[in-house]
Amino acid sequence: MFSVTVRDHVMIAHSLRGEAFGPAQRLHGATYVVDATFSGRELDADGTVVDIGRAAEQLRAVLAPLDYRNLDEVPDFAGGNTTTEALAKVIADRLAERVRHGALGAAAQRLTRIAVTLHESHVAWAGYEREL
Amino acid sequence: MFSVTVRDHVMIAHSLRGEAFGPAQRLHGATYVVDATFSGRELDADGTVVDIGRAAEQLRAVLAPLDYRNLDEVPDFAGGNTTTEALAKVIADRLAERVRHGALGAAAQRLTRIAVTLHESHVAWAGYEREL
Amino acid sequence: MFSVTVRDHVMIAHSLRGEAFGPAQRLHGATYVVDATFSGRELDADGTVVDIGRAAEQLRAVLAPLDYRNLDEVPDFAGGNTTTEALAKVIADRLAERVRHGALGAAAQRLTRIAVTLHESHVAWAGYEREL
Amino acid sequence: MFSVTVRDHVMIAHSLRGEAFGPAQRLHGATYVVDATFSGRELDADGTVVDIGRAAEQLRAVLAPLDYRNLDEVPDFAGGNTTTEALAKVIADRLAERVRHGALGAAAQRLTRIAVTLHESHVAWAGYEREL
Amino acid sequence: MFSVTVRDHVMIAHSLRGEAFGPAQRLHGATYVVDATFSGRELDADGTVVDIGRAAEQLRAVLAPLDYRNLDEVPDFAGGNTTTEALAKVIADRLAERVRHGALGAAAQRLTRIAVTLHESHVAWAGYEREL
Amino acid sequence: MFSVTVRDHVMIAHSLRGEAFGPAQRLHGATYVVDATFSGRELDADGTVVDIGRAAEQLRAVLAPLDYRNLDEVPDFAGGNTTTEALAKVIADRLAERVRHGALGAAAQRLTRIAVTLHESHVAWAGYEREL
Numbered sequence: 001m002f003s004v005t006v007r008d009h010v011m012i013a014h015s016l017r018g019e020a021f022g023p024a025q026r027l028h029g030a031t032y033v034v035d036a037t038f039s040g041r042e043l044d045a046d047g048t049v050v051d052i053g054r055a056a057e058q059l060r061a062v063l064a065p066l067d068y069r070n071l072d073e074v075p076d077f078a079g080g081n082t083t084t085e086a087l088a089k090v091i092a093d094r095l096a097e098r099v100r101h102g103a104l105g106a107a108a109q110r111l112t113r114i115a116v117t118l119h120e121s122h123v124a125w126a127g128y129e130r131e132l
Numbered sequence: 133m134f135s136v137t138v139r140d141h142v143m144i145a146h147s148l149r150g151e152a153f154g155p156a157q158r159l160h161g162a163t164y165v166v167d168a169t170f171s172g173r174e175l176d177a178d179g180t181v182v183d184i185g186r187a188a189e190q191l192r193a194v195l196a197p198l199d200y201r202n203l204d205e206v207p208d209f210a211g212g213n214t215t216t217e218a219l220a221k222v223i224a225d226r227l228a229e230r231v232r233h234g235a236l237g238a239a240a241q242r243l244t245r246i247a248v249t250l251h252e253s254h255v256a257w258a259g260y261e262r263e264l
Numbered sequence: 265m266f267s268v269t270v271r272d273h274v275m276i277a278h279s280l281r282g283e284a285f286g287p288a289q290r291l292h293g294a295t296y297v298v299d300a301t302f303s304g305r306e307l308d309a310d311g312t313v314v315d316i317g318r319a320a321e322q323l324r325a326v327l328a329p330l331d332y333r334n335l336d337e338v339p340d341f342a343g344g345n346t347t348t349e350a351l352a353k354v355i356a357d358r359l360a361e362r363v364r365h366g367a368l369g370a371a372a373q374r375l376t377r378i379a380v381t382l383h384e385s386h387v388a389w390a391g392y393e394r395e396l
Numbered sequence: 397m398f399s400v401t402v403r404d405h406v407m408i409a410h411s412l413r414g415e416a417f418g419p420a421q422r423l424h425g426a427t428y429v430v431d432a433t434f435s436g437r438e439l440d441a442d443g444t445v446v447d448i449g450r451a452a453e454q455l456r457a458v459l460a461p462l463d464y465r466n467l468d469e470v471p472d473f474a475g476g477n478t479t480t481e482a483l484a485k486v487i488a489d490r491l492a493e494r495v496r497h498g499a500l501g502a503a504a505q506r507l508t509r510i511a512v513t514l515h516e517s518h519v520a521w522a523g524y525e526r527e528l
Numbered sequence: 529m530f531s532v533t534v535r536d537h538v539m540i541a542h543s544l545r546g547e548a549f550g551p552a553q554r555l556h557g558a559t560y561v562v563d564a565t566f567s568g569r570e571l572d573a574d575g576t577v578v579d580i581g582r583a584a585e586q587l588r589a590v591l592a593p594l595d596y597r598n599l600d601e602v603p604d605f606a607g608g609n610t611t612t613e614a615l616a617k618v619i620a621d622r623l624a625e626r627v628r629h630g631a632l633g634a635a636a637q638r639l640t641r642i643a644v645t646l647h648e649s650h651v652a653w654a655g656y657e658r659e660l
Numbered sequence: 661m662f663s664v665t666v667r668d669h670v671m672i673a674h675s676l677r678g679e680a681f682g683p684a685q686r687l688h689g690a691t692y693v694v695d696a697t698f699s700g701r702e703l704d705a706d707g708t709v710v711d712i713g714r715a716a717e718q719l720r721a722v723l724a725p726l727d728y729r730n731l732d733e734v735p736d737f738a739g740g741n742t743t744t745e746a747l748a749k750v751i752a753d754r755l756a757e758r759v760r761h762g763a764l765g766a767a768a769q770r771l772t773r774i775a776v777t778l779h780e781s782h783v784a785w786a787g788y789e790r791e792l
Contacts, residue, residue, distance in 0.1 A: 001524070001525050001526075002481045002484070002485070002522070002523070002524050003481070003522060003523045003524075003525075004480070004481055004520075004521075004522045005520065005521050005522065005523075006519060006520050007386065007518070007519040007520070008519070009385045009386065009387070011288075011292045011293060011294050011384070011385070012292055012293050013277035013278075013291050013292050013293035013334070014277075014293070016178075016179075017178075018177075018178040020178055020180070020183050020185075020186075020237075021178070021183075022185065023331065023332035024275075024332055026332050026333065026334070027277050027334045028275050028276055028277050028293060028331075028332040028333060028334065029275060029276050029277035029278070029292060029293010029294055029295075029334075030275050030293055030294070030295045031293075031294045031295040031296075031384055031385050032295075033385060033386050043479075043481065043482060045414075046412075046413075046414040046416055046417070046477055046479070047412075047476055047477030047478075047479040047481070047482045048416070048477075048479050048481060049481050049522070051416050051417075052480075052520050052522075053416075053418065054416075056519070056520070067287065067292075068287035068288055068290050068292040069290065069292060070277070070290070070291040070292065070293075080179055081178055081179035081180075082179075083175075083178070083179040083180050084136070084184075085134045085135070085136060085175060085179070085180060085181050086175060086179045088134070089134070105416075120275070120295055121273045121275070121295050121297060122139070122271065122273065122297050122782060122783075123138060123139040123140070123188070123273070123782075123783075124136075124137065124138050124139070124184050124188070125136075125137050126134070126135060126136045126137065126181070126184075127134070127135045127137075128133070128134050128135075129133050129135075130133075139782065141781045141782065141783070143684075143688050143689060143690050143780070143781070144688055144689050145673035145674075145687050145688050145689035145730070146673075146689070148442075148443075149442075150441075150442040152442055152444070152447050152449075152450075152501075153442070153447075154449065155727065155728035156671075156728055158728050158729065158730070159673050159730045160671050160672055160673050160689060160727075160728040160729060160730065161671060161672050161673035161674070161688060161689010161690055161691075161730075162671050162689055162690070162691045163689075163690045163691040163692075163780055163781050164691075165781060165782050199683065199688075200683035200684055200686050200688040201686065201687075201688060202673070202686070202687045202688065202689075212443055213442055213443035213444075214443075215439075215442070215443040215444050216400070216448075217398045217399070217400055217439065217443070217444060217445050218439060218443045220398070221398070252671070252691055253669045253671070253691050253693060254403070254650060254651075254667065254669065254693050255402060255403040255404070255452070255650075255651075255669070256400075256401065256402050256403070256448050256452070257400075257401050258398070258399060258400045258401065258445070258448075259398070259399045259401075260397070260398050260399075261397050261399075262397075265788070265789050265790075266745045266748070266749070266786070266787070266788050267745070267786060267787045267788075267789075268744070268745060268784075268785075268786045269784065269785050269786065269787075270783060270784050271782070271783040271784070272783070280574075280575075281574075282573075282574040284574055284576070284579050284581075284582075284633075285574070285579075286581065307743075307745065307746060309678075310676075310677075310678040310680055310681070310741055310743070311676075311740055311741035311742075311743040311745070311746045312680070312741075312743050312745060313745050313786070315680050315681075316744075316784050316786075317680075317682065318680075320783070320784070344575055345574055345575035345576075346575075347571075347574070347575040347576050348532070348580075349530045349531070349532060349571060349575070349576060349577050350571060350575045352530070353530070369680075386518060386519075386535070387518075387519075387534060387535040387536070387584070388532075388533065388534050388535070388580050388584070389532075389533050390530070390531060390532045390533065390577070390580075391530070391531045391533075392529070392530050392531075393529050393531075394529075403650065405649045405650065405651070407552075407556045407557060407558050407648070407649070408556055408557050409541035409542075409555050409556050409557035409598070410541075410557070419595065419596035420539075420596055422596050422597065422598070423541050423598045424539050424540055424541050424557060424595075424596040424597060424598065425539060425540050425541035425542070425556060425557010425558055425559075425598075426539050426557055426558070426559045427557075427558045427559040427560075427648055427649050428559075429649060429650050463551065463556075464551035464552055464554050464556040465554065465556060466541070466554070466555045466556065466557075516539070516559055517537045517539070517559050517561060518535065518537065518561050519537070544706075544707075545706075546705075546706040548706055548708070548711050548713075548714075548765075549706070549711075550713065608707055609706055609707035609708075610707075611703075611706070611707040611708050612664070612712075613662045613663070613664055613703065613707070613708060613709050614703060614707045614708075616662070617662070650667070651666060651667040651668070651716070652664075652665065652666050652667070652712050652716070653664075653665050654662070654663060654664045654665065654709070654712075655662070655663045655665075656661070656662050656663075657661050657663075658661075
């Protein structure tokens with residue numbers, strides 16, 4: 001199995017509902033350093049799983065509507081908590097859609113897996129991975 | 133599959149028995165930077181795999197009896213080598229027990245996997261992962 | 265010259281006023297991974313510049329009132345931008361005060377310099393350093 | 397499942413053929429920081445998956461013929477692109493061969509998996525993993 | 529003293545002349561992860577040493593003519609070795625010129641120092657710092 | 661001012677005397693990831709501050725007698741605490757001696773400064789820097 005990972009980041013505000021979150025129930029924020037990993041069983045004619053440049057562009061495109069936002073006010077997230085792991089799923093699912101629609105190129109149709117990790121600090125991170 | 137990882141560390145002394153270990157047969161020591169990853173297929177009502185604060189607390193609780201110790205004198209380790217990978221298993225198993233006994237909360241009962249990685253330097257690390 | 269550095273972090277929301285900030289004028293947030301460096305010309309009788317445990321405690325004490333906050337609503341910051349470098353100065357100055365009041369121990373009175381660096385992402389950080 | 401990882405690096409020149417590569421079609425270069433992970437279901441009598449010292453030596457041995465080379469002139473790579481993921485496979489396959497021939501010791505025969513990751517920068521990496 | 533640092537990278541080929549360089553006399557390459565630090569004694573009205581966005585843009589502009597190049601063929605470097613420390617000076621000097629010509633904004637005229645560090649691997653880096 | 665840094669590590673056991681150290685009074689250990697920085701105002705004819713290969717060799721030579729040792733039993737350290745900052749000074753002073761005796765080459769005689777940083781974990785490090 002081959003894989004390619006690209007890294008980018010977003011800086012967001014949000015609050016989390018539920019007593020379990022303690023002080024994180026207050027409006028606060030996070031830098032999420034986001035790693036997106038694209039995996040597949042075979043290389044294309046160019047010798048790539050996915051073009052790294054395109055992968056970076058598509059990750060940026062998926063992150064852009066979240067960047068420099070208060071996620072409490074983003075309609076897509078109404079009614080749910082924007083925990084690190086929940087955001088990882090949103091990003092992975094949106095990347096998966098882009099793969100399906102050809103945004104990562106024809107060869108990327110053979111990708112079998114996407115994994116997204118969000119580093120919220122030097123001591124905590126969360127992720128989501130799924131089949132394609 | 134969702135996952136949450138928390139990082140902590142311990143500073144221990146030990147020696148390793150067996151010619152294969154060369155100079156590491158002498159009493160020496162290590163800082164182990166420990167990453168514990170908790171994975172599950174679903175999020176709970178709060179949108180979490182496991183509460184990050186609780187995960188960090190439980191990792192600390194598991195590491196505390198090892199921290200600032202000479203592992204050669206810890207009865208639990210008598211008769212075996214405290215290699216990095218063997219310690220990773222001890223820590224993973226102890227975290228698994230805590231999950232089972234509810235220390236990470238009711239929702240954590242749905243966790244399916246624990247992985248523990250011990251970084252012994254910038255150029256070597258070892259880990260153990262298991263089902264729950 | 266000797267130095268000791270300890271690392272901690274805060275997760276805050278804020279917005280920045282001024283056209284130069286572009287999208288960062290919107291309410292967003294950041295994880296700041298904070299490094300505080302204490303320097304001095306001599307070691308004390310214990311062989312330390314400053315006790316690492318105490319340094320970590322005092323850094324935590326200085327960060328606590330900022331953590332999980334919307335800095336736009338913290339009275340201390342009214343009227344100024346909470347840029348990364350401005351926050352670094354606030355933290356360095358508050359640590360300096362604590363050194364002066366003995367919170368880091370008697371030996372710490374000999375410290376000559378404090379430097380604080382705030383990492384806002386994997387590609388940007390800012391700092392402030394000052395004499396004591 | 398246990399695993400041990402060792403890290404080393406190579407500094408190479410190469411060019412990539414295919415329009416998708418844009419400026420990377422020109423002769424350029426890379427530092428690849430290489431992580432090799434050896435996994436197995438059981439520990440040997442010494443308490444190791446694989447001896448870390450031996451693992452590091454064998455990784456160095458596999459990297460040596462690539463280090464400080466222009467990969468465009470290495471006969472083994474004629475006719476294919478030396479993308480990061482393609483190189484990861486070459487390195488993983490060569491390590492696998494060494495495991496099979498006993499270079500990592502008798503116990504290493506029980507290894508079940510090798511994974512190799514090449515970090516080409518702080519924002520991109522690629523890997524290959526395979527059964528043994 | 530305040531400072532702001534931004535990180536970017538280039539991927540280059542080159543060779544080094546002189547017996548001291550051993551195998552690095554052959555054509556090889558490197559990823560240089562480049563940190564540029566801008567320092568000044570005062571913050572401007574916005575509360576910044578230098579706008580981080582502008583700093584990142586100018587670093588990219590300085591790195592662009594080096595990126596994906598064989599430095600042995602870049603006329604600017606004819607007659608000298610493109611060691612890591614020599615390249616750090618080139619980049620620092622070019623950033624200094626841009627500061628002088630106003631590319632980082634009027635407030636940046638008050639900058640007093642630029643430091644550039646090039647990380648060539650996880651175990652070696654070099655830098656150059658200068659007054660403005 | 662130019663600088664070159666090389667990284668290596670040691671794994672040691674030790675204990676610290678003095679109530680301030682709390683649990684670190686017990687025999688424990690540490691991995692110290694050691695960065696040695698050599699600085700000078702000019703480059704030599706090869707375009708280097710110091711040969712990186714030689715710098716790495718000399719750092720290894722200085723670290724070797726500490727590696728895989730219980731520092732409590734090393735005669736050189738009798739009567740003093742082997743705190744992180746105290747060890748940084750020992751390593752810096754020994755590197756300085758080697759520079760003076762020509763072990764880093766004739767050009768290295770022009771070096772003006774050595775700085776040594778010991779990372780004891782992901783959240784604490786200490787250092788010592790001195791003139792040459």
